[in-house]
Structure formats: structure tokens, C-alpha cells
Amino acid sequence: MPLLDVKELSVNFSTKEGVHHVLKNVDLNINKGEIVGLIGESGSGKSTLAMTVLDINSRNREMSGNISFMEERIDNLKKERMRNIRGKHIGSVPQSSMNALDPLVKIRSQFFETIKAHTDMSRQEMLSLTARSLEMVGIDPLRMNSCPYEFSGGQRQRIMIALSMLLSPELIIADEPTTALDATVQLKITTLLKDVVQQKNTSMLVISHDLHTISRICDRIYIMYAGRIVETGTRDEILNDPVHPYTQKLLASRLPLMCEPVRVKGISGTPPSTLKKYEVCEFMERCDKVSDICRTVRPPECTGNVKVACHMECHLE
């Protein structure tokens, strides 16, 4: 039984402009001790998936499907119970987490706030727990009395990771943990995430648009496009043998580090609108390998044993 099991999850948001279909029939599972990557471009719904699991986007939301966590349905839990799970059992490193810390509140107080919300520790215990978790991410525990604005972006990111790990949750959801950081700092943060997961024996869902940066720490990868999982597999399968045209294009848009001038092609066209309901493959408008069947029949859903949501895959077999 996987730790987190998302089944047939569909999420719509009703707004003034109409109904946004953000997630469509998403199947995703995370086993214990695993690092799973969720990759997709802006607007593909990856953050919505994370927020739906944490239940922090319930406004105007309609959802269907199952989310189970530690063999418990969590998709329609009461607010109070969900609040217990968040922070204690599911830690979250939010997007642009550099700005997620209150800049004028001491690091120590922000850590204590989380501890107090979930446990009854004595002050001494809280201090030692805070010191230990800061040490783990390579921040001098003596600096716990500083305010976030005194730290650099990379340091704040590490503090945020320490904060999400504080109560040793079973699952950590890290939303774009390396975006907007320098290349050298990115390397440090990804290595840190991997170390932390190994030390604490937790699982992690890493969300990113940058397949290359994140893939080096993932065990398995899900590729998301327009609210659907289009391909899934182990890291080696995705990186060495991608099947879906979107995954292939993502991999090809990597900038090579070479002396000779070469041209790399990006993915042309624009991402599909979430307002429209597609009867056929969402990627068709930007795909070079469109065949007749693509125009008429929906490709298979990426659920169960199906690993690629593309007709191409069926033809190969």
C-alpha cells in the first residue's frame, strides 16, 4: 500500500470566466522512502495537485476522486483533522519559499509556532529540536535568533526545508524548491533534499518545471501536461527512453554545454487553455508526430499499468 495514493483526481475551479479544468483524472502514488518528481510547465496543474493534497485551495473548488494518505481517505476530512495532518504528517515547502517566512519574526519563533501547534514540548525540548533541524540543513543553530531578512535566498530555502522537516513528517511536498536560485546553490539544495530524505526516512514529492535539475534526485518521475499525467516511469526510463512526444521535447530543450554553436529547439506553440474541454489529446497542437488517430480518439489514460498517454505507444507494441 503506497503512502500517498491519488486516484482519478479531477479538480475544477469555477470563476467568472467559466470553469477551469485544472486536473483531469490524475493517478499518482508515492511509496515509503521514495522521492517522486512531478514535472510540467507553468499552468499545467502541478501546484494545484500539491495544494489539493494539502487541502489549502478549497475555495471555488470542485473535485472528484480519491486521495488516501497512510491508508486513510483525506479528500473530505474535517478542517480540524486536516490541520493536524498538515505540518505533522505532511510537510510542505511552498513555492517561492524564500518569501514564505515572515521576514520580521525570529527563526526560532517561527519554528516554535509549528511545534506548539502539534505537540506539547517543553521549551528546552523545542530549543534542542530547532537547533538539531537547523544543523541538519547546514545553518548555524546560533543564528536561530536572527530574522529571515538577514539570510540569503539559499539559506532561507534551507531554513524552509528544515521547518518542513521539523516534526519528521512521513511525506514532504516541495513545490519548486530550486527555482530562482543560482546554479551552484541549486546543486546544494537538491543534494540537501536527498540527504534529508535518506536521514529521516521519509518520502518526498518534488514539483518543478526543470526536468534536468530535479531528475538527479528522483526515483520516479511523473510528467504532467495540461492537467493530465502524460508519462510516468523510473528516472532512467524517463531520461534515457522517453516515449511521449512532450517528454522527448522537454529533454531536447536542455541547453548543451558545448564549445561549438548549436541550435536547440524549444517547444513551440502555447500551453492549452484550462477553460476548454478537450475531446482529443491536449498536446496535439504542439506535437510533430500527429497521426490520424490523434484527431479522432483520445489517447489512453495514464493509469494502472498504462505508463504513457499517447497513441504512439500503442502502435509500437
Next chain:
Amino acid sequence: MDNSCLIKIDNVSKVFKRKGMFRNEPEVKALDNVSLTVKKGEVLGIIGESGSGKTTLGKLILGLLKPGSGNISFADIDNSSSQNGKPIVQVIFQDPYDSLSHMMTVEQLVAEPCIIQNRKNFDRNRIVLALESVGLTPVESFLHKYPHTLSGGQRQRVAIARAMITEPDMIIADEPISMLDASIGVDILNLMLDMKERTGITFMFITHDIAAAAYISDNIAVMKEGKIVEYGSREQIISDCCHEYTKSLLLSASTGTFNNTSFDDK
């Protein structure tokens, strides 16, 4: 100054004095005796980590900041007789979500530099051509859109059209792709390369991503702590760099390649 050179930066230093409310805080030396020449028609990449002074250098060239000491001179241009106000330098900012006014349509945004330059007269065709050249087609459907309805890549294209429309000699692009998805960033870089080939414009490309700099630049300058620690052609920097910092940048870029699986074992 010889003809091939567009901008000459000579021993420029810039110190920011921070005035605390109660105490004097230490000075920050953003640039420390930097000398650099920008040649006509090249793409010059400036790489460095946050706080290395690369954006300060861009702002000094744009005239948004004044150098503390040293000189920045432009080739064969005396400011007094500059013909019809043609600008020398334009800029593309990092964050396309903040650099375009939310209250203006794409047409107004692109027309704004023309209006400033020509005192209210502008040619509508030029706007259409500029938008076409950055790949925002069909132009008619974009003219009356507001920036919030565009994607990040499209917004950055509008920002490029704004910079290009007054036909500057040089464009300073300050981290133009760091806010964009990887696949869209490549498109923006290709657009810049196309523009350089078509119009011979000079680019100064400021970035922290050595792979992006290597992709687009002819020459690369590596900055660290306000100094230029290494300068050379792309080939020199990538295959034959000397400075430790450049090596560490290259290493962190190349361990990202997926062929290298040894990373796990470390």
C-alpha cells in the same frame, strides 16, 4: 577607441553606502575596478552568482546608476549631437510579470518608447512589425490584450519588442529567462540569436546560468564579488577555463546532465 568597440568600461568601481538609522552599516563594494569592452555585434555573456555585481554593471551602462569612480565611454558618440534621439542602450528586465504595466495594452506598451522618442508621433506599422519580429502573430489578436492575459514567454516577447522598436545599438538583457520554463526560455534565447543575425544588434546577456550563457554568447565574462575574474571567448571559458569559480560553475552545470549517474553514489 577603435571602431569595433561599442562600449568601453574603464576601471569602474561602485560602492553602496548603507545608512542605518542608528549606526553606520558596512559599505558594500558592488563593483571593484572593472574594465571591460563590448564589441559591436557580439553577444557578451556576464555570469555570476547573486550579489556578484552583474546587475549593477548593467545599470551603470544604462545610466540608472552613476559610477563611483572610473569611466564608461560609448564609441564615436558625443551626447550633445546625438541624432534624432536614437538610443544607444535598451534593457530587458528579469521579471516579465512585473516589468510591464498592467494598465496598458500590448499596443500602448510597445508604442510607449516611440512616443517618448518622437514626441507623440509614431507609426503604427512599426509596432506591428516589431510584434511580428518577436513572433507574436497574428499581431491583430495581441494588440489589444493586457499583459495579465499573456503567458510568461509572451510577456517577455513584448518586453523584447519594446526594447527593439527604437532600434538601439545594444540591448542589456538582465536574466531574461530565469523566470521562465526551460522550454520557453530556449525559444526566447533563439529569438535573441535570430535578432542578432538579422539586425546585427549587440547584446549584453546577464545570467547565473552558465549553460544559457554558453548557448548564446560569443564572449563571456565571469564575475565574482564585484570583480571580473575571467574573460574569454566561449570556447576558452568552457573548455579551457583557469579560475576556480568558473570551474565550480561548470561542474554544477554538467552534473545536471542525465548521463552522469555517478551523482547518486557520492
